[in-house]
Amino acid sequence: MATIRLFVFDLDGTLVDSRRDIAESANAVLAECGYPPHTEDAIAGMVGDGAALLIARAFAAAGAPAPDDALARFLRVYDARLLQHTRAYDGVHGLLDALRDRATLAVLTNKPLGATRTILEGLRLDAYFEERVLGGDGPQPRKPDPSGLLRLIAEADVTPGETMMVGDSSIDFRTARAAGTPVCLARYGFGLHDVDLTALAATDLVIDEPLQLLRSL
DSSP states (O other): OOOOOEEEEOSBTTTEEOHHHHHHHHHHHHHHTTOOOOOHHHHHTTOSSOHHHHHHHHHHHTTOOOOTTHHHHHHHHHHTSTTSSOEEOTTHHHHHHHHTTTSEEEEEOSSOHHHHHHHHHHTTOHHHHTTOEEOTTSSSOOTTSTHHHHHHHHHHTOOGGGEEEEESBHHHHHHHHHHTOOEEEETTSSBGGGOOGGGOOTTOEEESSTHHHHHHO
């Protein structure tokens, strides 16, 4: 494996465990519309493609059409509780402390940028990434389109081979493949269930806790 000079992290399920706040927010919107809640695990499995698809999937799983204002309702509820239960995974701060001495660090998420920055700041993760944070409501298309990842690669003045996408889902896997970068998949997150691990290359990694990434390099 080439020396990795840029690590690009997904947010939910990779850096932070946000499943409870996301699930409770989605279920609150369902309840407002008279539908029963889903389990936390069920909603976690709907995460990854952005808030609009998440709430659409939640209504579809309830067998109900999503109202026109479903996304606005979800964002209103979720923005008020972004940090109620969301925490950085154990080992994340230690991992980032070690990596920032050897590489550039960035975040690429399909979550809206404002919510992303609120979480990063609230959990004292923002200093690791500074302005190198791209959200799902920016000018580039959402993952798995590689545009955001390629933009971060260009801004860091590195090659795709010197970059690693770190995420927890097939979306992150497909983003890395499209950009030509190695991928590190977080099995501790909540999206790895739909990834074919036999498709991984020798330069790819699978980790069961954050600090394992450091030990695997």
